[in-house]
Amino acid sequence: MALFNQSRSGIIRLIFLGIFLLILLQLLNLQVFSGKYQQLAMDNAVFPKVRYPDRGIIFDRKNRAILNNTIMYDLVVTPSEAKQTDIISFAEVLGIDTAEYKKRMLEARFKNGPYRPSIFEDLLTPELHARLEEDIWKFPGFALVERPVRVYPFNTAAHILGYIGEADSGIIKRSHGFYRMGDYTGISGLESYYESVLMGQRGVQYMIKDNKNRLVGNYEEGRFDTAAIAGRNVRTYLDVELQQLAEKLINNKLGAIVALDPKTGGILAMASGPTYNPNDLTGPEKQKNYGHMALDVARPLFNRGIKGQYPAGSTYKPLGALVALEEGLITPSSGYDCHGAYFGCNRPVKCMEKWAGHATNLRQAIAWSCNSFFSETLKKTIDNPEFHNPRKGLTKWKEYMTAFGLGHRIGVDLPSEDGGNIPDTSQYDKEYRGSWNSCTMTGGGLGIGQDKMTVTPLQMANAMCIVANKGYYYVPHFVKSLDGESQKDTALLNKYRIKHDVLTHIADDVFEVVISGMQDVVDQGTARVAKIPGINICAKTGTAQNKMVLDGRVVELKDNSMFVCFAPRENPIIAIAVVIENGGTGATSAAPIASLMVEKYITDTLRTERLKEVDRITHTNLLPFYLPRLQYKEDSIRARKWFKMTNDSNYIRKYLNGRINPAGR
Structure with a gap:
């Protein structure tokens, strides 16, 4: 019995010894090996203040900064540290109620968790920043963070330059965690396309906090700080004065103006109507402004220069002539x-x-835009005797159009470019069940740039570069060079430095016939209104039928006004495409605009008498009659959806789950 008691006592001592050793080991682990509590102590005493870098500056062709930076402040919150904040006082400073405060705090927890900072209010007004800077120590969990903000000194080129916005969960996921909540990134335009160049590299400044959560100095004298590295600058072909003129001329109109340098493919100007002031999408009012524009049926955020798809109309005719010449189906004397x-x-x-x-030969037919001549030319192209089959003829014609840069994305350095449409055999097979011939498309107007053909203004400007260059082009692009260009940058820009040969068999003297006809368009033909003394302009007018479905029926609208040109003939330095929706004939609306653009670029000024023309065009309102009706209809639909949402608990639940978009978009 004594032996048993002694054995049991030994076991108990061993158990206590084991527990003691476990506790000792855990203490050793916590105090020596584990960094968890050290990190918690650091989090309580040290605030990592993110230093956001200045984004790169964008310059125009004359080295004028058209997109620059200024400093504003974001108010960020770490929810777990904000429990002791006086909500009523804080909400009063911000000019919000307590319900809005709680809503934002919930959103911050949902977005980034309770222990990481999230933006509570971004881009504070100078007045609000001044008030908060003085009293921020009273509100634990909140801090002010510098934010470089984009500014547009010339108030122009919104569709080109684009805008930046906070990285959402989708962007963060696609970046594999490179972006964090609170980071800003390019959302559209050059800001998005050249994000990797413009963004720079964020830094961190570690600050010591006192027991009242105030920042009182640098931690370890800044030994662990990392500097923010500014983004690199971008040099473009844009001419800011030409861009401003284009946007002025497109005022109160739907359409686009695109101007290229034929020798390089550099884009000198690209205006889309309606446009907007790019400064409206920066600063504290950006969300409200974006909401208004996103709900506008005239679509001011839509870049018609690269996304507008229009029948080419008669602006196609020089291309149709070149194809038939290349194939030997017509001659200059046809x-x-x-x-x-x-x-x-x-x-x-x-x-x-x-x-x-008016169509005794090719040159005359171009000058007077003879539909009969070019309908017959297309018929000959489709019925090419070399193929003995209209299917092969249409396929060959499409190959030429593709080589001209039509029917597909050209590859401009902007996101979201559209490709238009050049019909092929499958489209006609689908509509006519395989029973079609050359008259199907000739009668439909394909020979005069209509039927199933749609193009973007950028594509037609590029096509004019091919004619001006007598057979070659460079992919249109905005960016000429990047400061500190790396090997990776060179790979990014190389595709814009490759010469693309399109027509290799046409002799220069044959090209000259087409070019002479295009000069006659301005000198004595359909676009005499575009003539400029001392400058030989080669051009083509276009008048394209314009229809739309309105209230369930097809409505015939006023024709679209189209115009393409290049100048001067002897040494082309600018090629332009202009589309004005509901503008009438090509000579009525589009040609005068292009003429002013040519004169401004070539002479660097406008004659005094031409300023009245600028004023007349600027104040001419060609916005279509149906826009107010469409706006009313869209607003009514949204109002009904919101009413249903606010009165239907099931609808609210679906909305919160992301299954319904009350904006109807």
């Missing part, structure tokens, strides 16, 4: 006896010119 219509197929195609002799 003509057509047109008296106001083309009767080569079952459905007549009307021609605006009826007088005899």
Whole structure:
């Protein structure tokens, strides 16, 4: 019995010894090996203040800064540290109620968790920043963080330059954690396309906090701080004065103006109407301004220069002529006896010119934009005797259009470019069940740039570069160079430095026939209104039919006004495409705009008498009649959805789960 008691006592001592050793080991681990509590102590005593770098500056062709930086402040919160904040006093300083405070705090917890800082209010006004800077120590868990903000000194080029915004969960996920909550990134335009160049590298400044959560100095004299590295600057081909003129001329209109340098593919200007002041999407009012623009049926955020898809109309005709010349189907002396219509197929195609002799040869046909001549030219192209099959003829024609940069994205250095449409055999097979021939598309107007053909203004400006260069082009782009260009940057820009040959068999003298016809368009043909003394302009007008579905029925609208050109003929330095929706004939609206752009760029000024023309065009309102009706309809739909949401608990639940978008978009 004594032996048993002695054994049990030994076991108990061993158990206590084991427990003591475990506790000792845990203490050793916590105090020596584990950094957990050291980190907690650090978190309580040290605040990591993020230093956001200045984004790179964007310059125009004359080294003028068209996108720059200034400093504003964000108010950030760490929810777990904000429990002792006087909510009523704090809400009063911010000008919000307690319900809004609680809502924002919940959003901060949801976005970034309770222990990491999240933006509570971004881009504070100078007045609010001044008030908070003095009293921020009274509100534990809150801090002010510097934020470089973009400014646009010339109030122009919104669609080109783009804007920045806070990285959302999708962007953070796609970046594999490179971006964090609170980081800003390029959302559109050059800001997005060249994000890796412009963004720079964030830094951290470690600050000591006192027992009242005030920042009282640098931790370890800044030994662990990392400096923010500014983004690199971007040099573009843009001419800011030409851009401002383009945006002025597109005022009160739907459409686009695109100007290129044929020798390099550099984009000199790109205006989309309606446009907006890019400064509206920076600063404290950006969310409200964005909301207004996003709900505007005129779509001011939509860049029609690269996304607007329009029938090319007669601006296509020089390309159709070059294809037929290349294939040997016409010659410079080819003509057509047109008296106001083309009767080569079952459905007549009307021609605006009826007088005899306006299409006696190719040059005349271009100068007077003869629909009959170019309808017959397309028919010959589709029925090319070399192929003995219209399917092969159409396929060959499409190959040429693709080489001209139509029917697909060109590759401009902007996100979200659209490619337009060049029809192929599958589209006609689908519509006509395989039973079609050259007259199907000729009668539909494909020979005069309509039917199923759609192009973007950028594509047509690029096509004019091909004509101006007599057979080659460079992919249109904005950026000429990047400061401190690296090997990676060179790879990014190389595709814009490659020369693309399109037509290799056409001799220069054959090109000259087409170019002469285009000069005649301005000198004596359909666009005499565009003539500038001392400058030989080569151009082509276009008048494209314009229809839309309104209230369930197809409505015939006023024609779109189209115009393309390059100048001067002897040494082209600018190529332009202009599209004005509902603008009438090409000579009515688009041609005068292009003429002013050419004169401004080539002479670097405008004659005094031309300033009245600028003023007239600027104040001419060509916005379509249906916009107010569409706006009312869209607003009514949204109002009904919001009413339903606020009165239907199931609807609210679906909305909170992200299954419904009350904006209807």
